[in-house]
Amino acid sequence: MKSAIYNGPLDITVTELETPTCGPRDVLLRNLHAGICGSDVSVYRHGPGAHQILKGEQFGHEVVSEIAEVGGEVTGLAVGDRVYPYPLLAKGDPHRAGCLGGFSEYILVPNCRVGEQVFKVGDRIPTPVAGLIEPFTVAHNAVRRCRPQRGEKAIVFGAGTIGIAAAVALKSFGASDVMVVDLSEFRLAKAAGLGFLTCNSAREDLRSRAGEEFGEVTSLMGTFPDVDIYVEAAGPDELFATIQSMAKAGARIGAVAVHPKPVAIDLVRLAYGQQTIVGPGGYRPEDVVDVMKIMESGEFDLASIITHTFELDRIIEAIETAGDRESALHVAIAY
Numbered sequence: 281m282k283s284a285i286y287n288g289p290l291d292i293t294v295t296e297l298e299t300p301t302c303g304p305r306d307v308l309l310r311n312l313h314a315g316i317c318g319s320d321v322s323v324y325r326h327g328p329g330a331h332q333i334l335k336g337e338q339f340g341h342e343v344v345s346e347i348a349e350v351g352g353e354v355t356g357l358a359v360g361d362r363v364y365p366y367p368l369l370a371k372g373d374p375h376r377a378g379c380l381g382g383f384s385e386y387i388l389v390p391n392c393r394v395g396e397q398v399f400k401v402g403d404r405i406p407t408p409v410a411g412l413i414e415p416f417t418v419a420h421n422a423v424r425r426c427r428p429q430r431g432e433k434a435i436v437f438g439a440g441t442i443g444i445a446a447a448v449a450l451k452s453f454g455a456s457d458v459m460v461v462d463l464s465e466f467r468l469a470k471a472a473g474l475g476f477l478t479c480n481s482a483r484e485d486l487r488s489r490a491g492e493e494f495g496e497v498t499s500l501m502g503t504f505p506d507v508d509i510y511v512e513a514a515g516p517d518e519l520f521a522t523i524q525s526m527a528k529a530g531a532r533i534g535a536v537a538v539h540p541k542p543v544a545i546d547l548v549r550l551a552y553g554q555q556t557i558v559g560p561g562g563y564r565p566e567d568v569v570d571v572m573k574i575m576e577s578g579e580f581d582l583a584s585i586i587t588h589t590f591e592l593d594r595i596i597e598a599i600e601t602a603g604d605r606e607s608a609l610h611v612a613i614a615y
């Protein structure tokens with residue numbers, strides 16, 4: 281089988297590996313569509329850092345597959361079924377979630393159980409959209425942990441796949457108004473096309489715009505936009521200070537972006553502003569179920585955020601394209 285191997289910064293090779301052998305308790309997956317994660321771009325440019333991608337290994341974890349072979353002791357699956365391999369458990373080792381093998385033609389799932397290692401994908405979800413399940417579950421879990429209530433208002437920083445997925449999740453939990461903030465007009469146009477408010481913070485004063493859209497409230501710490509939830513899915517270190525400075529009393533902040541170095545937190549604002557900072561910690565099976573329901577509903581044109589697809593042999597070009605915020609959003613490998 282063809283497989284992309286991560287060798288270090290700016291060094292990826294596509295090579296031939298032996299196709300895994302399926303044992304009696306295993307399933308062999310043939311990959312269909314694999315997304316380029318922001319972590320893949322970061323690791324390609326700078327090295328693994330905090331990401332679970334290992335040198336000399338297969339990688340790629342945003343993937344939808346079909347069953348190519350089923351072990352004799354596996355129940356509930358048949359050849360041809362489309363499935364989402366759950367990265368934390370698919371290989372039997374959570375530490376290998378980033379080395380799942382989405383950028384290989386096949387993945388072996390040992391000791392496979394439906395609803396744990398793999399989840400069946402419904403017929404109403406197009407294959408390219410199903411390839412978005414993993415990043416959407418990350419965002420969905422982050423939003424869930426922010427305890428959203430119906431009618432609340434939210435701002436999401438970052439109009440990449442995770443940011444847009446967070447905006448979709450907020451709406452699914454009942455948020456009345458959601459604004460997406462970014463510096464890329466290209467990506468903001470995609471967010472606007474899905475029905476979200478947008479703000480280019482390089483061209484507009486974000487705090488003033490948020491006050492106009494959501495109203496304002498006054499507390500011990502001053503006057504602030506009436507926003508209940510902030511989701512940081514962009515990454516600049518200084519952004520966290522911006523969010524804390526404009527968050528009203530009782531606001532919840534979901535910290536989704538991965539920062540390679542520690543980021544300062546204003547403990548005075550945290551205390552007197554009654555702010556809550558939440559770390560998402562990945563995703564849970566209930567997020568997979570909820571995300572697939574959103575995708576099946578067809579409420580959002582999620583295929584519209586997939587801007588480019590490439591063959592596996594062009595994976596370096598795909599990753600470099602995914603890093604171009606002015607002309608690309610979600611980029612995928614299509615088999």
